Amino acid sequence: MTATERQPLTKERIITAAVAFADEHGIEALSMRKLGSELGVEAMSLYNHVDGKDDILDSMVDFLFASIGPVDTDSDWVETTRAAALAAKRVFASHPWSVQLISSREGLSEASFALMDALMGRLLDEGYSPKLAHHAWHAIASHVMGYAFQEIYSVFGKGEDHDHDRAERMLAEFAPKYPALAKIAPHLMECSHDEEFEFGLDLILTGIAAQKP
């Protein structure tokens, strides 16, 4: 069993495997034993590279925020913010365990501070007051996290992995009880999560732009 046959364990390999495992089996199924066996190793061997399960979970959060990528600082702040928000929403939506994981952790990721700083910097450069920039941050961040939440847990929409029949059965069942819901049902079924996300985002961005000093 030489190094050429089995590459050495590293923290990076562990986190990558943990992300892949969570993508496939869900975050609640992730255990040290299963993660170890995924890497061809005993559970306790992971502890030589990682502080424990909490360390793995925190690192997965960091992975998520790092996946959002750098903020484009060249273009208009509206375009910059829109692109960053879309990128963030796509990262969260593509890892359905992301919202649950982030909400189960206490501290915020270092990478999230960097993102926040970059976006706030663009607004301040543009002449916005720190107070308004602060308002804007909360409004935009709420929309991103909140929409990711909705997209991940929605049984509706036209994503390829959605159970279309189950959604229609639910709506048919609710129709007599919830008439207003029945009326918007066609739009729920055909919901494009990118377009829907941008609708709300534009409401917020144009509202903020209107308050530019």
Add this chain to the structure above:
Amino acid sequence: MTATERQPLTKERIITAAVAFADEHGIEALSMRKLGSELGVEAMSLYNHVDGKDDILDSMVDFLFASIGPVDTDSDWVETTRAAALAAKRVFASHPWSVQLISSREGLSEASFALMDALMGRLLDEGYSPKLAHHAWHAIASHVMGYAFQEIYSVFGKGEDHDHDRAERMLAEFAPKYPALAKIAPHLMECSHDEEFEFGLDLILTGIAAQKP
């Protein structure tokens, strides 16, 4: 040990105790054994009234949405929606485990459908198209969930239970690295979560109102 000395266990008593326990010790500390002992009963006795831990957790989600209360159908739709959104945010923020719990469950609560139907009904009555009502729902729901997320996990703000010193230490540490963040730091420290929430909510509501047919 008669009925007068110990009132019988019921599902309602179990859920109430579970909510109280989560409020005090956090949702991750909630276990069947501890919940049983909180009620003066063995863990397995709970199973006579409840389908298992998942049933308890689902019922806690229902409790949350039921706590939001009925939608006021008398006043202007903007006021109606604003009041419901504020009520929802307050419920979530007052149970810090709410976001984590909801995001760990698959299905949506029945009570959440009722809330959605009531609000959508108000918009449709007002003359909004089903399509626009659908847009509005996503935008508003995102803001509520997303802001609850931020409020629960923020170390900043002026709530009475916030660790003010720790927040200032964090900001001082980040100041050299994140200059834009340092500039808005005073507003982070003095952040009023109700005002902040309403700022974003008004952006969305006025944006929707402007599109009224």
Add this chain to the structure above:
DNA sequence: GCCGTTTGACGTACGGTGTATGCTTACTGC
């Protein structure tokens, strides 16, 4: 070449979890 030290994987064990199963107690209708 040789030896002390460090590294990393392993195996065992402990206290915790959710819950299936069977037993026993207490109350109800007659």
Add this chain to the structure above:
DNA sequence: GCAGTAAGCATACACCGTACGTCAAACGGC
């Protein structure tokens, strides 16, 4: 008084995170 039933209890199992001790391989100084 007594059968029937509801509900609390005790045991047991599989799984979890991880503290701890062992041991083989790798490495640096001489």
